[in-house]
Every structure is written in structure tokens, then in C-alpha cells.
Amino acid sequence: MNAPAHDNGRLALMLNELRLPTIGRLWPEFVERSDKEGWPATRLLGALLEHELAERAKRRIERHRTESHLDPTKTLATFDFGMVPMVSKAHVTALATGESWLEKGATILLFGPPGGGKSHLGSALGHALIDAGYRVLFTRTAELVQKLQAARQSLQLPSALAKLDRFDLIILDDLSYARKDQAETSVLFELIAERYERKSLLITANQPFSGWNDVFPDPGMTIAAIDRLVHHSTIFELNVESYRRRKASDKQSARRRQLPNDNCEGGTTTMAS
Template sequence: MANVASLPVLLKELKLSNFAKHWEVLAQKAIDEQWLPQTYLAELCEQEAGERHQKRLQRYLREAQMPPAKQLSQFDFTSTLGINKNQITALIQQRQWVNQAENILLFGASGVGKTHLACGIGYALIEQGVRIKFTTATGIVQSLQQAKADLTLAELLTRMDKYTVLIVDDIGYVKKSSQETQVLFELIAHRYETGSLIITSNQPFSAWDQIFDDNMMTVAAIDRLVHHATILEIKGESFRKKMSMKRREKQTKR
């Protein structure tokens, strides 16, 4: 028969840290309330699973590297056209697009909230246990270019497969050069039907020939992105412009 004195060591060996913290207190509660043994075990397991879930979400938040203060609760849907809160909520709650490696494409002028909306969706998905990675288009292109120069591009693309959803922000700011657009296309092609992309752009598809230096590559990239995609066009006045005007008004009053 196992010795109770060895239980802390055994729990440490099994990496059951939450068991180790609570088993004694719960054991006394189980005795006082006359729990069945399986009830006591179930309570311990529930606490262990809950703590592991919270730690996993915290790890997902850290690795996502999304800008702070861009949750959906802070997004002003009343100041935009082309989208509504119910539409975005449905995308989060009914996650078939994630399970089927489909994409979300957000279009709109600078400052209308594309990045905020993309991150808001990302934060909400993380809370549901979905692994997310946020990056600017220029940032990911630089990383991909460096990997290609080091002959490790395939390895980097494979490592990024661990992220169920990859948010690529401001694709319109990628410079039009064969080196940059080629690795961007390779990323799009690699993720096609294997992992979801959320892409923001201030340029419509008709202007994407300014992003890719080859028309055939432009067509191929758009074709892969839109094949399984929800396309949202956000219209409205720049939030940054409105905030700037409000600050000026306050300064004028002072």
C-alpha cells in the first residue's frame, strides 16, 4: 500500500502541481462533508484542469504578441460601416472557418480600425483555446527573407503551422520587390487550406499589383486567399483623425 507521506513527491514527479497545493485541504473537506472517494478525485482533477487551462491561455497570449488594448469590447462599432458586432461575434462563436483553415480579409482606409478588429477577433479566439500569432506584413516578410537567405525558409513556415490563425497586418505596406513578394506569396501558398490567415489591407484587390511585382503571382495570391474567405470592408472616418481633432478641441477650449 502506498505511503501517504510520499504523496507530495509523487505529485511532483507526475507534475500535478495543483493536486499538490490543494489535496490536503480538499481531503479534510471531503471528510467533513462525507464525500465519496470519486467525488474527491473529481474535484481535484477539475481544479488541476482549470489551472492548466488558465496557464495555457496565458502562454498563448504571450506568444501571440498582439498589441494591447485592442479587445472587441473596446471597438466602436457605431462609428464604422460595412460591419456589425453580431457579424463579428458569429465569426468567433461559430468557428467553422478556423477548423476549415479559412481566412478573414479586412479592407479599409488607414485608421478605420482594421488592426483593432483583427486583434479583437484574435483575443476572443485565444480565450477559446485557439493559438494565434500577430505580425506586421513587413515584419513577417523580413523574417521570411532572412530564413530564405539562411536556407531555412521551409523550416520557418513549418514552425508557424503551430499557430491555427496567423494575423498579418498592413499587407499594403510591403515593398514591391521580387525578394519580398516572393516570400510573401510562399507564406500564402503554404497556409492555403492548412491554416487560417487574418489579413488587413488598406488597398483593394484591384491595387494588389502594387504589392506583388508579377501579375501572375498577384492573381495566384488573391485566388488562394479568397477561395475560402470572409471578406469585410470597413468604412468610416479615421479613429486617429477623430482623436486628434478632439485633442485640438480640448486644447482650444483651454
Template sequence: MSVETLPIILKELRLVSLLPHWQPLAEKAREQHWPVERYLAELCQLELSCREQKRLHRGLKEATLPIGKYLDTYDFSEVEGLSKKQVWHLADNAEWLKTGDNILLFGASGLGKTHIAAGLGYRLVEQGHRVKFMSASLLVQHLQKAKEELRLPEALVKWDRFAVLILDDLGYVQKSTEETSVLFELIAHRYERYSLIITSNQSFEDWDKLFSDTVMTVAAIDRLIHHAKILQCKGESYRRKEAQNKLN
């Protein structure tokens, strides 16, 4: 077998990421007198790195996370009641996904709840978990349309491919029987199977404004908090502080 056939073999084996690298690396191996085992190991490492980069790119593309909202850019010192250690532990130790645990982020507008949720999402994608970020209102609209078309069960199963759904601004879902019923269907469907990260400017005692039925409200809260980490953000709005600083 001649060396000239190697590019064809690499293509056949779907190792095309090695095509621009195998020759330069072979020259380096000869110059530095590498054993053949090291050359092979270096090629394999290149392939693994390339595959990881592609996986991360695909994961981030489908997650649709807000750009730049990483945990290491969040200023925990500006928010009260939120443990930096706890948040980073949840980000780096995703055992809670195995039991379909939820993370519930409460607090007034402008405290960075979305930033925290997105930051967790970025870390989970990096670890190989499939994540989807959406506004709660938009997802509810999708589910409501599916219900009108008599395909809600199929639509709910569709979201099962994501280990984590991040529902942003739950408090802005309209209080109508149609919208809140599909939201409850989603919560019940994912219960103890797949995780939700939810941000809301309304605490549980105000969720009667969200769900049109008291029984449904209690049932939704019960399922969400059964396996949940509740994070409470308190303090002065980030956006208000930024606006004041610009004026000053």
C-alpha cells in the same frame, strides 16, 4: 500507504498544482461531510483549471497580440460596413479554420482593423487554437532572409504550427521582387491548409502596387479569396476623432 507520501506522489504524477490545495480541500471535505467521490472530483477540477490557465498563458505569450485589443472593447457603432454579428460569429465559431479559410480586413488607416484582427486572435487562443500576430513587413523580412539562406521551405513549414497567422498592415510591404515573391510563397503554402487574417489599407484593385508581377498579383488574390471572409471598414478615423476630442 501514509498520507505523508501524497506530496511525493503528486510530484511524481506531475500534479504539482494540487500541492497547495489538497490539504485545505480535504479539511473542507471533512467539515462538510463530502463523499470521497466529490473530494476527488473537486481535486480533478482544480487540476483542469490550472492546466487551462497555463495553456492560455502559453498561447497568449506566443501569439504576441497587441495588448488590450479585445473584441468587446471595439466600438462597432463608429464604423460603417462592418457587421458586429458577423465578426462575433467568426470569433465564436471557428469552423472556418478546418478548411483554411482567410479573413481579409480592408479599410483606411485609423478604423480599427488591427483591433478587430487582434480581437479575433484573442478569442481563438481562448478556444485552444495557436495564433501568431506579426506585421506583414516583419514576417516578409524573416522569409526573405530564409530564402537568401536557402531554407525558405523549412521556414514556411515552421509557421505551420500556427492555425492562424495574423499579418497586419499588408499594404506596407515594399514592392520588390524579393519581398513579394516570398509573400506569395507564404500565401500559396498555406492555401486551403492554414488560415490567414490580413489587414490592409489597400483594396484588391490597388494590389498591383504591392506585387511586382501582374500574374503573381492575380494568383495571390485568387488563393486568398477562394475561401475568405472579406470585412470592409468604412468611416472616419478613430485616431483623428480622438485627437479632435482632445483639442476640444
């Protein structure tokens, strides 16, 4: 029995119905090449499917990067490891694959003063993990806490926490700025408890654990939260001078070097006798 013939318009409609846009774009070129070079049908089909899958993976990564809210400039390529000698580049590179810790819901904790590179390093790991096929969410801790408290008030907190499960990693930036004088900070503990040993967190904080009593409503909750976070954790302490302050100082020094000598005019100096 002869295979049914299809005109180009009909093929385009079927590929669109099947949601195969890459094959729809490439098949005329590949068919022409296949006819010229005598490809077997399996090679033609395989080549088209490989391109479709590659484009689909690329689009998926682009979607995941958009939903992550990560700063596009804060990547491993732009992170200056020379500024934070206490952080091992090899260790960070190993963590960037995700394989050794995301599967067991482990935690990464980044401590250090403001401007030390914590947010940049966390974002950089987030970008690398998206490239590796994982889903990541970057959020200011206070912003997520407010959203979860709003969900609690509308009796939707379990649903809101469940929706966050689609992210393999949540990056909670600036945890120290969430304060216990806001009644809603208790939902932060519920998020930590909900993801414990199931889904991973990466937390940046200006204060060490000893200062976390300013975050949670009571000491018992503070201890319980810390206990869960450190159980399966990697801790980095970025105790360095503010990167932003150093950059500003370097720029100011460069400007000073470029200023002409106040005692010079036109490149010459006239000495009074």
C-alpha cells in the same frame, strides 16, 4: 490489503514529479473538507482533477496569448462598433468562435484607410480565438516577410513555414506596406500558397486588390495570391474616417470648451463706457 500511507512531503514530491501543481496546492484543503463532510473518494479525486485541468487550461491560454504578440488593449470589448456601422457586431461575434471557418482554412480580409480600426478588429478576433482554445500569431507583414526571406537564404524556408503551422490563424497586419521592390516579397506568396485551404490567415490592407501590384513581384503572382485568398473568405471594408484622427479632434474640441473666455477675468467682464 491496506493502502500504503504517505506523508505530506512524499505526496508533494510525487505531485511535483507528475507535474500536478494545482492538486499539490489544493489537496490538503480538499482532504480536510472531504473528511469533515464524508465525501466518497471519487468526489475528492474528481474535484482535484477538475481544478488541475482548469488551471492547466488557464496557463495554456496565457502562454498562447503571450506568444501571439497581440496588443492586450485591442479586444472586442474595447472595439467601438458604432464607429464602423458597416461591420456587423453579430457577424464578428460569430467569427470569434472560430468554428465556422478555421477548420477549413478560410481567410478574413480587412480593407480600409489608415486609422479605420482594421488592426484593432483583427487583434480583437485574435484574442477571442485564443480564449476559444486556438493559437494565433499577430505580425506586421513586412517583419514576417523579412524573417521568411532570411530562412530562405539559409535554406530553411520549408522548416520556417512548417513551424508556422502550429498557429491556427496568422494575422498579417499592413500588407500594403510590403513592397515588390524588396526581392523577399515573393516569400509572402509562398506563405499564402502553403496555408491555402489548410490554415487560416487574417489580412489587413490599406489598398484594395487593385493596388496589390505594388506588393508582389509580378502581376501573375498578384492574381494567384488574390485567387487563393478570396476563395474561402470573409471581407470587411472599414471605409471610415481615421479613428485616431477623430479621437484627436474630439480631444482638441474638449480642450477648447474648457478654456476660459479671453475677455473674462475672475469670472466678470468690465464694459467700457
